Amino acid sequence: MGRGRVRAEPLELILYQSDAGTARGQASVVCFPESIDDLSFAIRAANRHCVSFVARGSGTGLAGGATPVANSLVIVMTRMNRILEVDPVGRVAWVEPGVLNLDLTRSVRHLGLHYAPDPSSQQACTIGGNVGTNAGGPHCLSAGVTSAHVLAADVVLGNGDIVRLGGLEPDAIGYDLRGCFVGSEGTMGIAGSIAVRLTPDPPETRTLLADFTSVDAAAETVSGIIAEGIVPAALEMMDAPITRLVEEFVGAGYPLDAEAVLLIEVTGLIGGVDAEVDAIRRVALERGARQVKVAITEQDRMLLWKGRKSAFGAIAKVAPDYYLHDIVVPRTRLVEVLKRVYEIADEQNLLVMNVFHAGDGNLHPLFVFDGSEPGIWERVYAAGDGIIQACLDAGGVLSGEHGIGLEKRDYMSLAYSAEDLDAQARLRDAFDPDGFANPEKILPTGSRCGEMKRAPEGTWV
Amino acid sequence: MTAFAELAEQIGNATAVEIMGAGTQRGIGGAVDASKPIVEVRAPTGIVSLDPADMTVRVLAGTPVGVLSAALAEVGQECPLDPENSAATVGGVLACGCSGIRRIRYGPIRDRVLEVRFITGGGRLVRGGGPTVKNVSGYDFPRLMVGSHGTLGMLVEVVLKTQPIANKSSWYTSELAPDLLRTSIYRPACIAWNGKMTYVLLEGHEIDVLSQASELSLEPAQPPPHPIGEHRGRISIDPTRIGSLAKSLGDIKVPWLAEIGVGTMHVATNNAAELHDARLVAHGEGGWLLREAGAPLLDPFGAVPSNREVMGRIRDAFDPLGKLNPGRLPFARFTP
Amino acid sequence: MTILGLNPDELAGCVGCGLCLPHCPTYRVTGLESASPRGRINAMRAVEGGAPISSEFTAILEACIQCRGCETACPSSVQYGHMAETAMVAIATRRPITRRVFDRILYRHVLPKHYVLLLGTWALVVAQRLHIVPKRFGVPPISTSSLRRSLSSDAFPTVFLYTGCVMDAWQRDVHRAAMKVMRAMGASVGLPGHGGSCCGALHVHAGRRSDAQRLAVAVVASMPGEIPVVVDSAGCGAALKDYGRLLGTPEAIAFSARVRDFTEWVVETGLPKMLSSNKTVVVQDPCHLRHVQHAETSVRTALSASYRLLETDDDALCCGAGGIYSITHPEIARQVRDRKVAAIRAAAGSDEVTVASANPGCAMFLSAAGLDVRHPAELLAAVIEEDNE
Known part of the structure; x- marks a missing residue:
């Protein structure tokens, strides 16, 4: 690789020791490939030196997926940021992994198209990172998460080989390796180019803001809307503290005295949109909404969304440290789990804010605190354990969109049996037999049953 | 759970098993190797739980799709697996991986599966995914299992994502070119084309369906007839190349029905050699043909994926002795 | 007193979410964490935590154009510019002697005289x-x-x-x-x-x-x-x-x-009487007008009375001029400008375009790339009705 594309200055290495989450690691070297061949070269070099590697996009992940462990080589994908090809007829774009999510949508806006997954960090996060975590976002409620929008990827495996997974044809021959790769957090290799589906812009869009004097009423409205047979394009909830914070930043007209607000978007053709807006308004008012406002102008809509998507970044105004959770529960259990989250925060005497994808049942309890206070981290971790337990008790899952990474790795055995985890380890090994690709992520150590890693499975019966 | 445990023991003890559904798609994926003593296994049947307010359903894999659809319809919902024969089992449809005709709007069936439980070749019961509509905890077993033709494990239970049944659903025909229709209609449920006529399925609010139909002067119609013949295949191709493939298929006189915007083309003929010809034509356009029925001498897939090595390792990982549906997916082969 | 003299609360204000990254012109063209606001703040933290004020640290902070686009983007309103200026004070006193002599001549004897x-x-x-x-x-x-x-x-x-x-x-x-x-x-x-x-x-x-x-x-x-x-x-x-x-x-x-x-x-005073012009103008917001003075609306109000205004779709990213930045860091500055010029041409839909820019540095730097850049004062002077004089 060329000059300036491999770096190991002491400060530089410090800057790559973590993503936007709390887990810190240590990088040995950082490199910046500019093509898939560079990428393959870097991975082969890591193999030769028996060094593991980890891919990094913009470093907006929250689960430590891009945190280097075991003195990994950090492969930064930001310079592979070209949009290679846009086919407006086939509605497909080939992009390099370092393209920013929102940049892709911007570049196809004039064609009446957009890239549907819209994580809150979409202005900053990369498509490659989105693929790694199978990222979601408010509009994934109706549009589906990243996996539904990735058609193919040219991937460099852990040994440096380049393979194509998936294809532009609807079904690829054999196993859905594309489906396995999306959401594998860089443990099955690194994508060098990705084919994504582009979605036509809806003809009509309405953004509703419903405000409530109780969190329960808002949560019941969410269940009520789904029970009504409506799947809005997005259905988001914010509680009072976070609403006040974001309103201070964007001035979008969020009510400052509400206990909770719902941000609901309905898209489609006019008949369906009008009917759904009416039904949602009725459901919300029946459950005690003070009012349901419909944003009229595009600018008002954008401001509301800007507020929602800035929520996490705005918390430093309250306290310097945070812990953001990401759990999903069946939508019918939302009310009780949310109640439990507030109870847990009370038990640990912590400030919790809730801003989340209510329509999916995807909660993001956000603890905001000052880490220098003695004993505070213990309370934060205890609260985290409590929340995860409450989620699993309600039949939920460990992560909806942030991924497992390092953060939740050790909770995996609460969610899955030893055999489930062993099967996961086997799948990972099939992609990366030597284990150089982002080691120590996702699966807790000891997931492989004893020393059976390579032994034929059937022999034990 | 005892039913699962019994099955697990049965598979663990067998030399070879064929996983049976309703037998509606047995021609897909290759014949099971008859040289071994085959034990037939069937997944249990029934709906485990269905909560309409969750818009998910937990169902045993042996349940016929028709039974599932009827149960969902009672609460105004559906799961668009859409097999041609509704006697097909849920597990069978998923294992074969063939998506239904409404894919352009509702996505491929692999996007419908939230959680799977399956029994590996070693007789272990494994769970992957989770019951919620969003989940990134660990590797995506649900998508891995869809289209794996029972070679990695026997599906016994799945959780599927459902949706409300549209308030109006109507087929139309049009004289307009299929691509023009595709860009003129917002989220059609299907656009099918057989070279003579374009068929459109509109779903949604009644006002929207009727107004789109009248704006584009669509004529109410029956659903499009699939090409008829004893030897049937399904071509997968980059949807932007349907036009040129259609022309080539016309040259060899094999009837077809294309799903516009998806890239699936259904072909059928009464002459097995013609199915082979259709496959060659598909290869010429960068696609491939899955044999769905008939033509027993024809290779089930007709091509070997470039990443077969990874596939082989995955198969080894889940079924190292090659006992699950031996002979299926021949290229992802068990390596002793 | 800390090593860089930074207020610890101010430094703790960044949670590292990364939402600033795309709004940073140097990050945009280099892709380097060290060329991003988050990276620079983390570098400052490292120094406050005991890392040396090395040439690497100096280079990291000097590579910042100080456009302060990150401040507008930051949901937590982190005062990056203030921190960077404070850290630069510590750096300036530790420069090699030749550089200090050069700086002294430039800053003491040329600019102020x-x-x-x-x-x-x-x-x-x-x-x-x-x-x-x-x-x-x-x-x-x-x-x-x-x-x-x-x-x-x-x-x-x-x-x-x-x-x-x-x-x-x-x-x-x-x-x-x-x-x-x-x-x-x-x-x-x-x-x-x-x-x-x-x-x-x-x-x-x-x-x-x-x-x-x-x-x-x-x-x-x-x-x-x-x-x-x-x-x-x-x-x-x-x-x-x-x-x-x-x-x-x-x-x-x-x-x-x-x-x-x-x-x-x-x-504020009330717009003068102006003739209308059929000219189309792309508005370029100098960073210190938009991110520091927050006066971007008044430029548009003043000009839109006579001109048809077009906006760039690049989050009003910096043009790369940055005072003397384009001379001290010509390569990065040129790449930043290339992005800007492309965004301006895309907004205009043609290569023939007039750009309004209210800062001399930006105007000169963009002119050097072949654009027709006018100050809003020049554009207003050209359409003013002088009959009442």
Whole structure:
């Protein structure tokens, strides 16, 4: 690789020791490939030196997926940021992994198209990172998460080989390796180019803001809307503290005295949109909404969304440290789990804010605190354990969109049996037999049953 | 759970098993190797739980799709697996991986599966995914299992994502070119084309369906007839190349029905050699043909994926002795 | 006192979410964490935690254009610019001796001494005629006729026009245009008295805070009274508006409150009568107008009365000029400008485009890339109805 594309200055290495989450690691070297061949070269070099590697996009992940462990080589994908090809007829774009999510949508806006997954960090996060975590976002409620929008990827495996997974044809021959790769957090290799589906812009869009004097009423409205047979394009909830914070930043007209607000978007053709807006308004008012406002102008809509998507970044105004959770529960259990989250925060005497994808049942309890206070981290971790337990008790899952990474790795055995985890380890090994690709992520150590890693499975019966 | 445990023991003890559904798609994926003593296994049947307010359903894999659809319809919902024969089992449809005709709007069936439980070749019961509509905890077993033709494990239970049944659903025909229709209609449920006529399925609010139909002067119609013949295949191709493939298929006189915007083309003929010809034509356009029925001498897939090595390792990982549906997916082969 | 003199609370204000990254011009073109606001803040944290003030650290902070686009983007309102300026003070005192001598000449003896700058400018004019000025410096062709005629102040001024150092030497015609507009609006325009020729913005960015404070005191003294101080350079305007914080004195706070960007003053005073022009103009927001002065609306209000305005779809990212940045970091600056030029051309839908820019540095740098750049004052002067004069 060329000059300036491999770096190991002491400060530089410090800057790559973590993503936007709390887990810190240590990088040995950082490199910046500019093509898939560079990428393959870097991975082969890591193999030769028996060094593991980890891919990094913009470093907006929250689960430590891009945190280097075991003195990994950090492969930064930001310079592979070209949009290679846009086919407006086939509605497909080939992009390099370092393209920013929102940049892709911007570049196809004039064609009446957009890239549907819209994580809150979409202005900053990369498509490659989105693929790694199978990222979601408010509009994934109706549009589906990243996996539904990735058609193919040219991937460099852990040994440096380049393979194509998936294809532009609807079904690829054999196993859905594309489906396995999306959401594998860089443990099955690194994508060098990705084919994504582009979605036509809806003809009509309405953004509703419903405000409530109780969190329960808002949560019941969410269940009520789904029970009504409506799947809005997005259905988001914010509680009072976070609403006040974001309103201070964007001035979008969020009510400052509400206990909770719902941000609901309905898209489609006019008949369906009008009917759904009416039904949602009725459901919300029946459950005690003070009012349901419909944003009229595009600018008002954008401001509301800007507020929602800035929520996490705005918390430093309250306290310097945070812990953001990401759990999903069946939508019918939302009310009780949310109640439990507030109870847990009370038990640990912590400030919790809730801003989340209510329509999916995807909660993001956000603890905001000052880490220098003695004993505070213990309370934060205890609260985290409590929340995860409450989620699993309600039949939920460990992560909806942030991924497992390092953060939740050790909770995996609460969610899955030893055999489930062993099967996961086997799948990972099939992609990366030597284990150089982002080691120590996702699966807790000891997931492989004893020393059976390579032994034929059937022999034990 | 005892039913699962019994099955697990049965598979663990067998030399070879064929996983049976309703037998509606047995021609897909290759014949099971008859040289071994085959034990037939069937997944249990029934709906485990269905909560309409969750818009998910937990169902045993042996349940016929028709039974599932009827149960969902009672609460105004559906799961668009859409097999041609509704006697097909849920597990069978998923294992074969063939998506239904409404894919352009509702996505491929692999996007419908939230959680799977399956029994590996070693007789272990494994769970992957989770019951919620969003989940990134660990590797995506649900998508891995869809289209794996029972070679990695026997599906016994799945959780599927459902949706409300549209308030109006109507087929139309049009004289307009299929691509023009595709860009003129917002989220059609299907656009099918057989070279003579374009068929459109509109779903949604009644006002929207009727107004789109009248704006584009669509004529109410029956659903499009699939090409008829004893030897049937399904071509997968980059949807932007349907036009040129259609022309080539016309040259060899094999009837077809294309799903516009998806890239699936259904072909059928009464002459097995013609199915082979259709496959060659598909290869010429960068696609491939899955044999769905008939033509027993024809290779089930007709091509070997470039990443077969990874596939082989995955198969080894889940079924190292090659006992699950031996002979299926021949290229992802068990390596002793 | 910490090593860099940073306020620990201010430093803790960044949660590292990364939402600033796409709004940082140097991150955009390099993809380096060390060239991003989050990376620079983490580097400052590392130094406060014991890492040395190394050449690597210095290079990381110097590679910042100080556009402060990150501040507008930050949901937690982290005061990055303030932290960077403070850290630069620590860096400036640790530079090698040759650099300190060079800096001393530039910041003490050229910029603040207007006759030296004007002399230098004449030398530059000669050098330009001899074609020995590297093109990448982005120096515009300087009009000798303009340089020969000095500006004249009105008696009993009702408003001051702040003229500055480089701008008065290189772009005096912009001042003429601004005065024409202001006079057409009925104002009597005064010019700063002795000692008010340099605002000190470049000094602040270079970490020479005490030099900047001395200049600020002189600028405040050069425009006494209560009348508004109008500035037609976005960079100088931002500096003058920050004197309150820089000096912390009641006089400075009162002075800063009088400062208006040229278009702010025009809009507040009431738009003059203007002819309509069929011309299309792409608005480029100088960073110190948008991210520091937050005066981007008034430019649009003032111009949209006569011109058809177009916007760039690049989050108003910096153009790369950044005071003397385009000379100290020519390669990054050029790449940043390439993005900007592409965004401007995309907005215009053609290569033939007029750009409105309210800052001399941006205007010169973009002109050097072949764009037709006009100051809003020039655009207004061109359409003003003079019949009432």
